[in-house]
Amino acid sequence: MEAQKSATFRSLSESVGQFNLRDKTFLIPEMNRMGAHLLAGAFRSFGVNALVMETYEGLDLGKEFTSGKECFPCQVTTGDILHFLKKEKERLGGDFNPENYIFFMPEAEGPCRFGMYNKYQRIVLDSFPDLKKVKIGSLTSKNSYALKGMIEKEQARDFRKAAYFSVVIGDILDKLLWRIRPYEKEEGATDDFIERSLSAMADSFEAYGAKKDFDRILDKLEAIVEEGKTLIDPEIPPKPLIGIVGEIYLRTHVHSNQDVIRVLERYGAEVINASIAEWVDYTTYEKVREAKVGLRLNLKQLRFDKVRSYLKQVLSYGGDLLYQRIKLDSAYKRVKPLVDLAGDHRIADLEKTLMKHDLYSFELGTEACLSIAGIMEYMHGGHNGVVNVYPFTCMPSTITTSIMRPIMNREKIPFLDAPYDGTCQPGREAAIRTFMYQANQHFNRNGRKKRH
Numbered sequence: 394m395e396a397q398k399s400a401t402f403r404s405l406s407e408s409v410g411q412f413n414l415r416d417k418t419f420l421i422p423e424m425n426r427m428g429a430h431l432l433a434g435a436f437r438s439f440g441v442n443a444l445v446m447e448t449y450e451g452l453d454l455g456k457e458f459t460s461g462k463e464c465f466p467c468q469v470t471t472g473d474i475l476h477f478l479k480k481e482k483e484r485l486g487g488d489f490n491p492e493n494y495i496f497f498m499p500e501a502e503g504p505c506r507f508g509m510y511n512k513y514q515r516i517v518l519d520s521f522p523d524l525k526k527v528k529i530g531s532l533t534s535k536n537s538y539a540l541k542g543m544i545e546k547e548q549a550r551d552f553r554k555a556a557y558f559s560v561v562i563g564d565i566l567d568k569l570l571w572r573i574r575p576y577e578k579e580e581g582a583t584d585d586f587i588e589r590s591l592s593a594m595a596d597s598f599e600a601y602g603a604k605k606d607f608d609r610i611l612d613k614l615e616a617i618v619e620e621g622k623t624l625i626d627p628e629i630p631p632k633p634l635i636g637i638v639g640e641i642y643l644r645t646h647v648h649s650n651q652d653v654i655r656v657l658e659r660y661g662a663e664v665i666n667a668s669i670a671e672w673v674d675y676t677t678y679e680k681v682r683e684a685k686v687g688l689r690l691n692l693k694q695l696r697f698d699k700v701r702s703y704l705k706q707v708l709s710y711g712g713d714l715l716y717q718r719i720k721l722d723s724a725y726k727r728v729k730p731l732v733d734l735a736g737d738h739r740i741a742d743l744e745k746t747l748m749k750h751d752l753y754s755f756e757l758g759t760e761a762c763l764s765i766a767g768i769m770e771y772m773h774g775g776h777n778g779v780v781n782v783y784p785f786t787c788m789p790s791t792i793t794t795s796i797m798r799p800i801m802n803r804e805k806i807p808f809l810d811a812p813y814d815g816t817c818q819p820g821r822e823a824a825i826r827t828f829m830y831q832a833n834q835h836f837n838r839n840g841r842k843k844r845h
């Protein structure tokens with residue numbers, strides 16, 4: 394019994410972590426479709442055989458190997474990896490070698506159980522004798538997703554830059570989709586166009602990512618935006634603008650959220666979702682903020698060895714944050730003159746918004762920081778309604794609603810909570826229709842925000 398326990402703990406430390414990806418197949422779960430495929434392209438440009446796994450096809454397996462107490466993204470991603478490996482075993486038969494695969498499952502610190510998914514999934518994989526040797530590659534928000542050990546040391550910094558850029562470009566492709574689809578001349582044309590564009594951009598990352606030739610990637614993006622614009626029917630008048638906030642997986646994984654953006658569009662909305670880059674920037678911003686706190690405390694206590702170490706962290710993470718901002722701005726600067734896409738929030742501005750209205754604190758952390766401040770930005774930016782999308786029982790999203798619903802009621806801005814757990818709720822569509830009716834009324838009374 395003791396031996397079994399210690400083998401389990403050993404597996405959690407030895408088979409979950411940062412492993413060299415060379416000569417392995419790196420399995421990326423599809424959360425946000427754009428970002429996952431562009432990230433895989435960036436990995437491939439550095440010689441890593443990265444592929445994005447089919448998603449949601451293994452939900453039955455995910456449910457079978459979870460207890461029901463986990464949050465929904467855990468069930469979906471557990472199903473994704475089990476389904477992939479099952480198919481791979483069928484495909485390869487006796488040639489299947491579990492040591493060839495590393496499954497990518499990042500984690501976040503804080504109260505979110507997301508930090509435990511990869512440990513839980515380790516236990517699940519270990520329960521299959523032939524899957525014990527599939528490793529789980531994990532990055533953590535604790536060090537702002539540093540890649541130590543996964544990519545050769547001399548390439549790690551360049552890869553981080555290419556990976557961040559893939560996140561930004563993925564966000565822009567998504568924004569392009571949401572900008573065009575509600576106004577498309579021909580039904581279905583935007584979806585086809587975006588799928589083609591995604592594949593072209595992934596190829597572009599594969600070709601130019603490692604060379605850091607981001608200008609070539611932006612040239613391709615510019616051509617895509619130009620083509621996309623031609624799909625818009627200029628005769629269709631602006632529609633009510635709806636902002637989405639919430640938990641990152643649920644709000645970006647279209648299968649899990651039952652394609653909520655498309656449903657909102659069907660009832661007359663134009664939608665904008667919070668971006669993925671915002672979350673990455675937030676984790677870096679948090680590291681800078683924490684290092685500044687440590688620096689101040691240790692300065693007061695005259696502990697100079699610690700002061701030096703915190704100062705180094707402030708400069709290092711501060712440099713990362715500045716670099717991210719410059720790359721993000723450079724991408725938006727290229728596309729915004731071509732099409733009126735929504736920009737991204739600066740995390741420092743979101744923190745200021747929270748402090749100004751005394752609603753919540755970055756000291757408390759979690760995605761509630763972004764969601765609460767994001768709703769305030771939507772509200773002041775002239776959006777006609779806000780939807781909070783999250784896994785059923787998600788704590789940060791529940792906090793968001795408890796703080797923001799009374800304010801939204803007071804301001805008479807439609808607000809909808811949309812928790813998901815994989816079941817089809819009979820009232821969901823009616824709730825969205827009612828919400829859109831209210832958003833239309835708000836739009837008719839107040840007009841809507843001009844995109845910036």
Ligand code: SF4
Pocket residue numbers: 464465504505506507640784785786787788789
């Ligand atoms: S429910 Fe929300 S807070 Fe809890 S683990 Fe899932 S995503 Fe994290």
